[in-house]
Amino acid sequence: MGVSFETSMTGNDIYGALDLGTNNCRLLLARPSRRGFRVVDAFSRIIRLGEGVSQSGTLSEPAMSRTIDALRVCAGKVQRHGVARARFVATEACRVASNGPEFLRRVERDLGLKLEMLSRHDEARLAVAGCASLIDPNSEFALVFDIGGGSSELVWLDLTKRAQPWRAPFANRREADDAMMAWTSLPVGVVTLAETFGGREVNPDVFEAMVDHVTAMLLPFEATHGVTQKIMGRKVHLLGTSGTVTTVAGIQLGLQRYDRSAVDGCWLKVKDAQAITYNLLARTYEQRVAEPCIGRDRADLVLAGCAILEALLRQWPCENLRVADRGLREGILTTLMAEDGVYRPGRRRRGTRT
Secondary structure, X not given: OOOOOOOOOOOOOOEEEEEEOOOEEEEEEEEEEOOEEEEEEEEEEEOOOXXXXXXXXXXXXXXXXXXXXXXXXXXHHHHHOOOOEEEEEEOHHHHHOOOHHHHHHHXXXXXXXXXEEOOXXXXXXXXXXXXXXXXXXXXXXXXXXXXXXXXXXXXXXXXXXXXOOOOOOOOOHHHHHHHEEEEEEEOOOHXXXXXXXXXXXXXXXXXXXXXXXXXXXXXXXXXXXXXHHHHOOOOEEEEEOOHHHHHHHHHHOOOOOOOXXXXXXXXXXXXXXXXXXXXXXXXXXXXXXXXXXXXXOOXXXXXXXXXXXXXXXHHOOOOEEEEOOOOHHHHHXXXXXXXXXXXXXXXXXXXXXX
């Protein structure tokens, strides 16, 4: 099955974005609208493509087979909707696995989906673009972070350098690079951390070892960029886009079933987010499975994600955290639409800090 794209774009065309990560395969199809874009179709499946890569250095055949099955669904949706322009990307698992390029060639050969190996810098930039409308325009600095399955992207933004309100995406590389005061991609995510330290049975000592492991990766970044000194006494907030922060938000909100409309854009007090982390740490694996916003698919990974979050919060103490159930795919879509002149950013979603 081949997938081809037109070159002459109109405001009615459907755009596509596919994010093949270490843990998830996600597709988003959308059409430009008066308030940014309207989602036409979406797909998300936990495929754990990077399972075992941190130990073996290669993608396993079972993981690749699971991923092929998910990508076949994506290819069908892309073809069925007649997608006019799209960008399909693969991230950390394919970047680090020795057979990652070979796997992407297999996907193209068998499914007609051509995935590009996204660089860490572009992954960070697009993650910021995808949730830029949730950045508080009254803040002077913001840390946007994306805790993934195999890597975690961190971007410190200097909001004092941008005159326009933070409602539009970074439509070009220069605009994004000018605002990115410092960025890094840590080679650690929920899958790799859980594989190193264990994810099902995590006691306080193991959790602290996880936090220390991530902190050791943050220290060279802080030493190079001196972020702590730059943001001291300034208006700062955190913006998290990942399954970890959306899970924490869902639990804090008391949701009996995950609800994106309630979670996306909500504000959390950092102290409340940390309280959720330690509440989860006190639970058994089966109790985490029973949590509606976690379930069996994430119960062995959620504490690894919380450990990465905790390391960030200890490194750069802050009062407020905004939660984004959006990121790389939305960044791809808005960037493509902006390049074609058909993206019209809507009003910044209203939200008050709790």
